[in-house]
Amino acid sequence: MSLVPGLGIAKGMALTLRRFFEPKVTVKYPEDRRDPPPKFRGRLQLLYDEWGTLKCETCFQCAQACPIECIDMGGMDTRGRFHVHWGAPETYGERREESALRRSGRPVPDPAYLPFATVDMSALDAILEDYDHDPGAMLQILEATQAAYGYLPVATLKRISQKTGAWYAMIYGTATYFQHLRFEPPTATEQAAAMDAHRPSEGSYLTALDAALGSTARA
Amino acid sequence: MPIEPAHQSADDPRVTLDRELGVFEPVPPYPPRTEREAEFYTLGDGEMFINMGPQHPSTHGVLRVVLKLDGEKVVDLDPVLGYLHRGVEKLCENADYHQAICYTDPLEYVSSLFNEWAPVLAFEKLMDVQVPRRAEYIRVLSSELNRIASHALFLGWMALDLGGLTPILWSFIERDEIVDMLASLTGQRMLFNYFRIGGVNGDLNHDFMSRLGDWMSRATVQIESGNALLNENEIFVRRMRGLGTIDTATALRMVMTGPNLRATGVPFDIRRAHPYSVFPELEFDIPTRSEGDCLARYLLRMDEIKQSLRIIDQCLHNMPDGPVMAKLPRLMRPRPGRAYAAVEGPRGQYSTYAISDGTDQPFRMRIHDPSFIHLQSVGLMMPGHLIADTMAIMASLDPIMGGVDK
């Protein structure tokens, strides 16, 4: 606010008077139409003829022309022989199966671990929940799974892969790399041996090292 | 909540009067459900209710405010929401991750890009996606443009609610230029739907860049000259100064964010407080003001426009080359987990809390909107002011009802 009373008002009045004479910005619509922007997205609508049949002939011209690649479509070819579709092939398999089924409210079969012997997954789910489905903690998850089931059933590995998002190959590789992880149920002798066997943990190893060297610097 | 039968006794004179004449009092036809409602809907001596909205010339959307007045002085008020409720959170739970962004887009239609950014950021966290740097820069660039557009609109609305007819149209000219610019970048003028998980939809194009360069060369002068209409106007300044004052402690208790909090003197800006995207690399200041009144909130937004121009300038100079979209599968199934992401929008903190259960749809998606938070603080600001100031205070907080009602 200025010191002189009314100066601000006077400035404003001067500004409006100046704008009074400036060129105007109005676009007179029906006479002067602007082009839609190059990436303009209108509404997609499929037309039906008077018998209620879809007019779309699955020519894919719209899908090819779509600037933002939002159209993916499928249908029978014009002679009614082959099923054709447009878009990335992997999209179709997944969309047909899971999402479509889930949205229609039907149960979703997961073919990933159907061929394998089914095991009770509740213990594994608890473990995964504990480790926050974090693929970074994969070794711990696998160890905990082995502790829970006694071995690593293939179904659990599939389940871990599905839940954590890690590749199955990576999990399989991790599991085969470490010797203390196993894929078969332990036999009776092995179980007894496992009871005796004592894998030196990191802490005890370091304690022994400290004792041997006689140093306390690490603490 | 069971609703008991209405307790309008036959000997309540006001009720019979209203029944006879068919005039609607804003008193609800059921017993008060809470302590606060009982307190509010009890009239004191010489007080009256007045129903502002849902159809009122200046409620920035479909908001209904029941005012309890003593003459022209506001004693108390009760905002009634829900006229624009669309259940976006529920919709998002039934859409896959890409589709969810489309639903959050029209929440706050004045600054759509920020409504996209928060969920996109949360989903990227869920999926551990690394966004290309060029995409990040484009995001910053376009969203700062959107911030200017939003603030420009605010400045006009503020003046309109105080009775000035002209600034709203000037600010719409400003906004229209930016929105046209963004339309050539994104394809739409209002609901851009531009940010995608892992990047943005489409690179910068020539049309956008030429428009932006043209606008940038005159933006500062243009905005300054338009604002000169009111910044020094005695009537305007006298009305705004000391109006709707809120202090820092109260603002923090009301969990306010954004310009409304910074107008009380707290330099809290998520772009600096909890940096996301490429904001750590960019130079800009966080303007603050200490008064905490409507004038401070008004002027602060002008300062923010200048800072946004600075950021846009830096983005244009530092724009790296490269892809604008990360390589991602079309169908996204993040591992189960939770992610929270917040961005600093023109009205404050927009944030999204997303829970994934391993399917391609979010299990729960919580959308936090600053307008919703700020609107409830009018209950603290308005009592004691005049009815003419209710709209000024509400406009200075800049709520957008699409965001408030979700």
Added chain:
Amino acid sequence: MTVVGRSWNRLTVPGKLIFAGLPILLVMTVGLIVAVILLGGPVLDVLSDNVPILRFVVAITAILLITIPTAFLIIYMEMKIIALMNLRIGPDRVGPGGSLLSVVHGLKVLMKEDFTPTGADPIVFTWAPVVTYLAAVMTLLVIPFAPGFFGQDLNIGLLYFFAIGGLSVVGLLMAGWSSYNKYSLLGGLRAAAQVISYEIPLTLSVVGVILLAGTLSLNQIVLNQGGWFSNWYVFQQPLGFLIFFIAATAEANRTPFDLTEADSEIVAGFATEYSGMRFGFFFFAEYVNVFIISALTVTLFMGGWNAPFPWPWDITLALDPGQLGVMLLILVAVVPLILTVAFAAPLWMISARIKGWQALLGGFVLANLFVVAVIGAVAYVGLDWVAGLLWFLGKTYAFVFLFVWMRGTLPRVRIDQLMDFAWKWLLPVSLLNLFVTAAAIVIVDSVKS
């Protein structure tokens, strides 16, 4: 069937009407002539005995009639000027430059349904717009438009003006109270508080002018300001002028004092429940008020219909068309043709795209304009009242423009600031102005004598 009957059957409906009407028309004409011959003398005698009454009736009818185009014109000005200030084009579809849009608005208002809300007091509700409108229109009666062009030269003209002008608040209050709507009530009460508060500085600021002029008659006040523009009271009463202008803005409920119908606060104030022509009356009254306030400002402070400088040459146009005789006929027949061709020729030569008939049409329009301009110039020089009316309307519409300009620029003040301003600033300052004026007059008189 007779010949007459057959002929009658062949007639169309309008034909039948004309044939049936002709004898009646004939009888009426003859009757009128007879009546004029018999009663003309006495009627003329009565009228010539009561010229003031005749003058009053004619004047009030004329004033009622001119308010309508005045309101239309100001509404159009407001739409167009604010639009141009907003960098818009504004109305441009109806009529040239959209100038008929306000007429269309008026027709729309006439055709709309006119209803009374439940709970309203129907009588008061119906009469409120009439009171407001009449209060606005009746004040025009004492405004001198030009030398000899005024409804009534009251010797208490100014007092009459303020008395009748103050009635409009009664109309607003009636509207606010009878609507059975809280927004209307707030608007009506705001109007009452505002108008009554601002009446005081408004009246006090004029007292200085009254002291200087020594009369309450508006016509006399205008006559006192004749001669050079330095005689206008605005130069002797600048403070009074400022106070008067501000208070008049508030009195007319114009921005920045348009609190009574603040649309962003109380929807439309007293007019919230009104629709149709009742709303139209309020609407018209508002714009007529703008005209009246501008006219009064011009009358009191800006010299009324006086030109800013006395006409330097004393020209008497002793042009008698009768002298020309037959030449007059030739002149009337030939001059338009010559002028049309003369104006069409440069148009035709200026561009190859303009065809001959287009050039001729343009030339005809230009020639007509030229003739009108010439006649206007002659009238301005030769006729006193034309010059006065032009100056008066020019000044008045300059003030109307100022009001519209203010509306395009300023935000609205708050009700408590409005009251503070009236009582704490305008009232003391107007008293000071009055005191200084009185003292100055006394001093000047004592120095002179």
Added chain:
Amino acid sequence: MDRQFKERLETRFGERLTGLIRQRHDETEMRIGAGDVVPVLTALHDEPEFRFQFLSDLAGVDTGEVMQVVYHLWSETSADWLRVTADGLSRDDPRVPSVTSLWKGAEWMEREAYDMFGITFEGNRDLRRIYMPPDYQSFPLRKDFFLPDDAARSPGGGVRPMERTHDPRNAPTTALVRRTTA
């Protein structure tokens, strides 16, 4: 990820935690029981070691088995968002103490959580529906919410609003959606 912050939280709130403290990206998550909400959040808000003065978000969550209330906090003492989850609320009668004593602005967010999930916040002065109409009876964001069922019970079900004559208060109830007395 702020590892030290995790340790600080563990040492301060060790006995109140009902789950592991998890960290991912820039978030730290701790789970507490519903009864501990006010003491834990007060400690986080007041103690100079934490100073979590910004309540970023308050959300209700229905996991299908239990209800949760999730608070997101920000402080300059840590680079992470802190997520405090009040876990294990029963689905039949979820109750949790209100934090409006700490943040008055949480009032509407709690009203929203009540409106959408039916979570009762004890101590909130104004716990009524905020988005849905006052005579609405179910809680839309719960996982057992079923739209056709809800529409049948809605006062305007099948009737155009202008023709609505029957009394909405006599609408039938179903067992699917619980009704509480707040």
